[in-house]
Amino acid sequence: MRIGGKPTTRHVGYLGRAEDIVAGRGARAPRAISSRSHGAVAALKTLLDRLKIVETIDAHVPGRADTIASVGQTLALAAIGRACHPTSKRGFAQWAGATTLSQLFGVPIEKLTSPFFWDQMDKVSLKALDEIETQILARAARQFGVKTDLLVYDTTNFFTYIASDNAHCDLPQRGKSKQRRNDLRQLALALLVSRDGGVPLGAHMYRGNLNDVSVFIEAFTKLRERLTAMAVEIEQVTFVYDKGNVSKENQARLEDVDYVTSLVPSHHKDLLALNEADAERLEDGTAVWRVRKHVWGKERTLVVLVSEQLRHGQRLGLDQ
Structure with missing residues (x-):
């Protein structure tokens, strides 16, 4: 046959009569279909990869090659779980098993038990944690222009x-x-x-x-x-x-x-006595004053404002 004027070979197979095809499909048992949540966990995995979070953690907390997951992978999975479905470490595997996290990370989710999480987190020293946070935050600030x-x-x-008799921390x-x-x-x-x-x-x-x-x-x-x-x-x-x-x-x-910062109004009664007629007005009508005053051994700039919203809330509290 020709397509677009050019000779083209196309393989044709005989499937049988239409009645037989319909009858065969009707007798076939339905396929079992499983559903997995993907969108949110995949988006967060992409962000983790962009910020090199797993690699950064593993660079400071090296682990054994034969473990179920590296410390970086473990903490990344915990972070995704915290963002998507906050739960205890005991309940993590049940939730994660209904997502594509196992495929995305190549990790047997069912083996991520609460003791495994605890053991992995114990490997992270305070010094390593500080260095990890600093590197990740610096990278995020650069990439996203914070x-x-x-x-x-x-x-x-x-x-x-945490129980009262727990003295571990x-x-x-x-x-x-x-x-x-x-x-x-x-x-x-x-x-x-x-x-x-x-x-x-x-x-x-x-x-x-x-x-x-x-x-x-x-x-x-x-x-x-x-x-x-x-x-x-x-x-x-x-x-x-x-x-x-x-x-x-x-x-x-x-x-x-x-x-x-803010000051305690009762410590500066002279500011409370300012004449509202002398105040400037913001676009929303809020009365404000800008004054210079000696505070903490030095002359400083103070801004005083009248908050009707705060006044209303305080009156409601007094009336209760």
């Missing part, structure tokens, strides 16, 4: 179900729980994120019974060292944090950096 001109620092805590302690679970041991976390996208650039875990102001300098110093290791120019950064971290001693340690 802006570091303004960074926000804040703390939080979260309760755990001293970080979990009872303290003032933000989730009102003062009966449980908790972990405290300080985090430094970019204003641009809220990208975490550093974290500091500390004991759950410490307050923000007492740990601020320790955490801030560690996070500052992280930025320096990432080749961030500290003199080009403005740090933002709330008044829960403020003390005269803490502020004295920050004289060489730019920062924005």
Whole structure:
């Protein structure tokens, strides 16, 4: 036969009568079809590969060649699980078995038991963890153009179900729980994120019974060292944090950096007495003043504003 004017050979086979074909299909048992979740785990695997996360971890935490998965693969799988379906390490294999993670990583998912995860995580020293985080964050900041001109620092805590008689670590302690679970041991976390996208650039875990102001300098110093290791120019950064971290001693340690923080209004009653008629107005009508005042042994720029939203919330609290 000819296609487009050119002689073409095409093989033709006889399948039989149409009635026989239909009858044969009707008698054939249906195929068993299995379904696997793929899109989300594949997208995250692509991102992990782009940032070379598995390779970076394995470079700092070498493992045996005959193990089920490398430490880098294990932590990467745990991270994907945390992003897609947060569960305990005991429940990880059941969820992951319904995805294509086994094919993507070449790892027998059913063998990723909770003891295996624990053994793998125990291989990561604090020194290795810090170096791994620094390299990955620096790479991510470069590739995605994360802006570091303004960074926000804040703390939080979260309760755990670690038993009271578990003495393997001293970080979990009872303290003032933000989730009102003062009966449980908790972990405290300080985090430094970019204003641009809220990208975490550093974290500091500390004991759950410490307050923000007492740990601020320790955490801030560690996070500052992280930025320096990432080749961030500290003199080009403005740090933002709330008044829960403020003390005269803490502020004295920050004289060489730019920062924005808040003050306790009751400590500056002269500012509370400012005449609202003299205030400037923002686009949304908020009244603001910009003043110079001697604070912490030095003249500084203060911005005072009247927040109707905060005032409304405080009134509701008083009326309850």
